[in-house]
Amino acid sequence: xxxxxxxxxxxxxxxxxxxxxxxxxxxxxxxxxxxxxxxxxxxxxxxxxxxxxxxxxxxxxxxxxxxxxxxxxxxxxxxxxxxxxxxxxxxxxxxxxxxxxxxxxxxxxxxxxxxxxxxxxxxxxxxxxxxxxxxxxxxxxxxxxxxxxxxxxxxxxxxxxxxxxxxxxxxxxxxxxxxxxxxxxxxxxxxxx
Numbered sequence: 001x002x003x004x005x006x007x008x009x010x011x012x013x014x015x016x017x018x019x020x021x022x023x024x025x026x027x028x029x030x031x032x033x034x035x036x037x038x039x040x041x042x043x044x045x046x047x048x049x050x051x052x053x054x055x056x057x058x059x060x061x062x063x064x065x066x067x068x069x070x071x072x073x074x075x076x077x078x079x080x081x082x083x084x085x086x087x088x089x090x091x092x093x094x095x096x097x098x099x100x101x102x103x104x105x106x107x108x109x110x111x112x113x114x115x116x117x118x119x120x121x122x123x124x125x126x127x128x129x130x131x132x133x134x135x136x137x138x139x140x141x142x143x144x145x146x147x148x149x150x151x152x153x154x155x156x157x158x159x160x161x162x163x164x165x166x167x168x169x170x171x172x173x174x175x176x177x178x179x180x181x182x183x184x185x186x187x188x189x190x191x192x193x
């Protein structure tokens with residue numbers, strides 16, 4: 001579980017951004033809606049490779065299908081409507097939503113909730129913590145979220161106003177519907193590549 005500490009209500013958005021920039025060589029940080037700063041330890045090599053494989057597969061599909069939008073890696077922070085700053089392992093935002101953001105906002109932790117997020121559990125994460133994070137994304141406007149637990153071989157699919165769908169293995173075609181019709185990925189094949 002990531003370490004949390006309260007800096008207080010005095011830290012501004014700009015102050016938090018500067019704090020993250022000054023400490024970007026050691027740890028990544030997120031901030032919850034209550035202002036608690038959460039330290040995120042680097043993921044292990046196998047988890048990092050797994051996330052990269054998903055990102056490459058997803059990004060290639062987006063380019064091939066000419067899907068308008070922006071894809072982001074785990075080093076990208078977003079300020080959600082509830083004021084939390086979160087950095088999903090993989091995120092995607094529709095181009096029309098991204099285009100209306102001011103340029104200076106895009107240079108910091110943009111004030112937008114991604115339309116699609118993927119969180120991959122690393123050894124330092126608890127499933128309960130990640131499930132809460134996925135609910136937070138939905139509450140702030142996310143349309144589709146995947147929580148992937150490499151260690152238990154489980155996938156949790158999150159969509160607004162629907163029950164969470166759980167798959168207890170990786171050997172199936174994970175679908176991007178309804179947001180990405182035609183996008184499917186088999187995680188068991190990616191994990192072994």
